[in-house]
Amino acid sequence: MSFGPFLLLALLEGTVMAAVLALTAVGLSLVFGVMRVVNVAHGEFFMVGAVLAWFVTTYLPFPPALSWLVALIIAPLIVAAIAALADTLILKRLTYDPEATIVATIGILYMLQQAVLTLYGPDARPVPAPFEWRIQTPWFGYSGYKLFVVAASGAILTAVWLFMTRSRAGLVMRATQVDRDIARAFGINVDRVYAGTFALGAGLAAVAAVLIVPIQQAHYLMGHDPLLLSFVVVIIGGLGSIRGTLVAALVIGLSDGVISMFFSPTLAKILATLLVAMVLVFRPQGLFGAKA
Amino acid sequence: MAAVMETIALTRHFGGLRAVDGVDFRLTQGQIHALIGPNGAGKTTFVSLLSGRIPVQSGQILLEGKEITHLPAHARVHKGVAYTFQITSVYPRLSVFDNVALAAQSRSPKDVAAQVAEALAHVGLTGMEALLAGTLSYGHQRLLELAMGLALRPRVLILDEPTQGLAAGEIEGFKRLVRSLVPQTTVLLIEHNMELVMDLADQITVLNFGQILASGTPAQIHGNAAVQDAYLGGHHAAH
Amino acid sequence: MKVWALHLAVVAALFALQFVLPPYHATNLARIMVLAVFAMGYNIAFGYTGLLSLGHAVFFAAGMFGMGLPVWHLDWTALPALITGLAAGGLVAGAVGLLALRTAGVSFMIVTLMFAQAGYLLLLYFGAVTGGDEGFVVETSSRSVFGWNLSEDGPRYVAALTLFAAALLSCLWLVRSPFGRVMVAMRENEDRSRMLGYNPFRVKLIALVMSGLYAGAAGAVYGLLFGYVGATFATIQYSILPMLYVLLGGAGTVLGPLLGAAVVFYLIDITSAFTDAYFFVVGASLVALVLFAPKGILGTIRERVAAWLP
Incomplete structure (x- = not known):
């Protein structure tokens, strides 16, 4: 294959990556933006979503498309419920102290990982795609499902954006983000907003996982990369800025796709982690975010 | 007498707020110098610039004739x-x-x-x-x-509202204490308690809206009409 | 006086234990003592200076590879290799600190995490030199110091204890020194300390380098005593473990790291007899600690009964 088509393939892969990454990272960004805490267990919520999708598609006696669709609804709901529980039982009692919350979410990370290892096992297991359809270009065939993932991510992100800007619940969340004490004074139940935000953030990670799992397989350690890359995206995009997060997801997803294909995935990750560190040190408002 | 500390056109704005606006100030060696003025006059910002807690926007700060305008706070402590x-x-x-x-x-x-x-x-x-x-x-x-x-x-000791919240008896002790520091140490005092200032200070500078409104001995300040209007006026007459 | 007596008694007790304990537990205790030194380094940064780092694994690994690589590639003997390991820990900590200490709080945590992650990935990327995923074994022939073969149980225990005693007593001396007081002042109130004439960046950098020296020494000795050097020791897990030891034992207490390392080690050892869910124990204890005992065991004891505990 010559360079042009190879680059096209790299860009396509990068776009799929960017789409899923955007969903995951927006979840992390929402939690940071509204609650001002860093959720280190975010990648594990992603992983649990993927593993739940495997359980649903394996044990439901429906055709693949239907059981996958069920998984797309059930898995995020269960993950959101786990997150809401973690928020109420643990984070709330820490009064969202930033450092204690990081330590606690590291604890949650280990607990979720171990629970999945015990109940699901150490194997990577495939989840069938809801449909098989290949697009034939003159140089290579490409999975139609991957393009569907991009479209679906776009649709869900639009829905999230509408929810945040148009709905009452979104307004309440944004009010809490600006000032939690004033929000409380106006009769907003801040505890419920936080639990809801934490659940929504985790749910988005789970949605991303159900979308990607037919391409990637479900494995108990699969949360590591999404966590790392979400961090990268959220920090480079500017902490708490949803728009910056989306731009950064596109940039990181595409460049990761290209660097991974032409050089090595490890090199891509090294560059990404160093970039994050440098951005935090020298430009804490992010590369794309406006000054806070 | 020699100036231990001096500022030339010292300025610091926060957005549209001119917290400290072109202040020329002289602190004479061995004196107790009081800085007074209404709330928001820029007193705390001014001494924060002197001590290096807030970076200077423009102008100069001299310590015994040597420029320290951009010296970090911890280094100024070592300079006294x-x-x-x-x-x-x-x-x-x-x-x-x-x-x-x-x-x-x-x-x-x-x-x-x-x-x-x-x-x-x-x-x-x-x-x-x-x-x-x-x-x-x-x-x-x-x-x-x-x-x-x-x-x-220190050569210059900056006291930011040191008697705030003290009982009357404690203030007497505090006065004696500050008097015992001079002339080895020069004291710059931000203070709201006018009685204390009039009693203790050798020199008084009045800040208002980030600028020096008046400067002089307690007697001069007491007789200054502008200060009476802007600040002391009714408050002092009530005593 | 009471303080030095207590710490010397702990060292003496550890020395005596080797004659009493069965070999299995003696080896465990040797491992615990080396890990405790790593945790003491973490404690200098976090417990005393208030620097909550998520990247100490990279300092531990720097010490381990700083020792292991010259032995593997250049046929160095153990003693000079230990010194390069120690120096590597300090150097890497200094380099990370120069950048990371421009940030604070949550940003500092993430920056250290990212640097450690980059360090781990670099070890994998240059697998031809570092042994990559597999790591490498330190040959028994290179594992002797002053004629003692450190792959044998007895000398290994004594070597671990020597490192531990040196680390414990120097840590005790450090935290009771004037500089130790400044580190605590930095943790308690950075702005106030600046106005007393201390340069926060400099103080924190020195503390982090010392912390890195401890971690590097622990990494180098660990590789030498147990004969294996690998990139796994640079993973995030090895940044979390010293944090767990310190939180459990008591942040800002000299003996806390040893106590925390011992308790966690045996907690995992005992639970693994029933279940392989070792990570669950780690996770659950982290959550329980921040929720119910943020001061740790010795921190609570100091608060309630023994205020003299350093």
């Missing part, structure tokens, strides 16, 4: 500019001894214990070395804060 906080800011979880020792050893690592004893004796806290600073009464915490300033043996 000490600052005690408006809100008491001792280390509550450390002992009284450790609090003062931190100041003493910063100046010189020799004979820290003796330096601590001397500073504590000066403010009258001898015997409380082992107590945790957080367990002291408010008045004692203010004295501890002052002892930390003294242990630095």
Whole structure:
């Protein structure tokens, strides 16, 4: 294959990556933006979503498309419920102290990982795609499902954006983000907003996982990369800025796709982690975010 | 007399707010100099610029004729500019001894214990070395804060509202204490208590809207019509 | 006086234990002592200076590879290799600190995490030199110091204890020194400390380098005593473990790291007899600690009964 088509393939892969990454990272960004805490267990919520999708598609006696669709609804709901529980039982009692919350979410990370290892096992297991359809270009065939993932991510992100800007619940969340004490004074139940935000953030990670799992397989350690890359995206995009997060997801997803294909995935990750560190040190408002 | 500290056209704005606006100021060696003015006049910002807690926007700060405008705060402390906080800011979880020792050893690592004893004796806290600073009464915490300033043996000691929250009896002791510091140390004092200022200060500077409104001896300031209008007027007449 | 007596008694007790304990537990205790030194380094940064780092694994690994690589590639003997390991820990900590200490709080945590992650990935990327995923074994022939073969149980225990005693006593001396007081002042109130004439960046950098020296020494000795050097020791897990030891034992206490390392080690050892869910124990204890005992065991004891505990 010559360079042009190879680059096209790299860009396509990068776009799929960017789409899923955007969903995951927006979840992390929402939690940071509204609650001002860093959720280190975010990648594990992603992983649990993927593993739940495997359980649903394996044990439901429906055709693949239907059981996958069920998984797309059930898995995020269960993950959101786990997150809401973690928020109420643990984070709330820490009064969202930033450092204690990081330590606690590291604890949650280990607990979720171990629970999945015990109940699901150490194997990577495939989840069938809801449909098989290949697009034939003159140089290579490409999975139609991957393009569907991009479209679906776009649709869900639009829905999230509408929810945040148009709905009452979104307004309440944004009010809490600006000032939690004033929000409380106006009769907003801040505890419920936080639990809801934490659940929504985790749910988005789970949605991303159900979308990607037919391409990637479900494995108990699969949360590591999404966590790392979400961090990268959220920090480079500017902490708490949803728009910056989306731009950064596109940039990181595409460049990761290209660097991974032409050089090595490890090199891509090294560059990404160093970039994050440098951005935090020298430009804490992010590369794309406006000054806070 | 020689100026120990001087500012030339010192300026710092916050957005549209001109907190300190082109201030030319002279601090004479060995005096007690009071800085007064209504709330929001820029007093705390001004001394924060002097001590280096806030970066200068434009203008100059001189210490004994040498420019220190862009020297970091910790380096100014070593040059002899000490600052005690408006809100008491001792280390509550450390002992009284450790609090003062931190100041003493910063100046010189020799004979820290003796330096601590001397500073504590000066403010009258001898015997409380082992107590945790957080367990002291408010008045004692203010004295501890002052002892930390003294242990630095500064040439200029900046006191930001040192008598705030003190009882009347404690203020008398405080007055005696500050008088005992000059002329070795030059004292710059931000203070709201006008009686205390009139009694204690050799020199008074009045700030208003970030600019110097008047400067002079207590008698001159007392007779200054502009100051009467802007600040002292009704408040003082009521006494 | 009481303080030095207590710490010397702990060292003496550890020395005596080797004659009493069965070999299995003696080896465990040797491992615990080396890990405790790593945790003491973490404690200098976090417990005393208030620097909550998520990247100490990279300092531990720097010490381990700083020792292991010259032995593997250049046929160095153990003693000079230990010194390069120690120096590597300090150097890497200094380099990370120069950048990371421009940030604070949550940003500092993430920056250290990212640097450690980059360090781990670099070890994998240059697998030809570092042994990559597999790591490498330190040959028994290179594992002797002053004629003692450290792959044998007895000398290994004594070597671990020597490192531990040196680390414990120097840590005790450090935290009771004037500089130790400044580190605590920085943790308690950085702005106030600046106005007493201390340069926060400089103080924190020195503390982090010392912390890195401890971690590097622990990494180098660990590789030498147990004969294996690998990139796994640079993973995030090895940044979390010293944090767990310190939180459990008591942040800002000299003996806390040893106590925390011992308790966690045996907690995992005992639970693994029933279940392989070792990570669950780690996770659950982290959550329980921040929720119910943020001061740790010795921190609570110091608060309630023994205020003299350093």
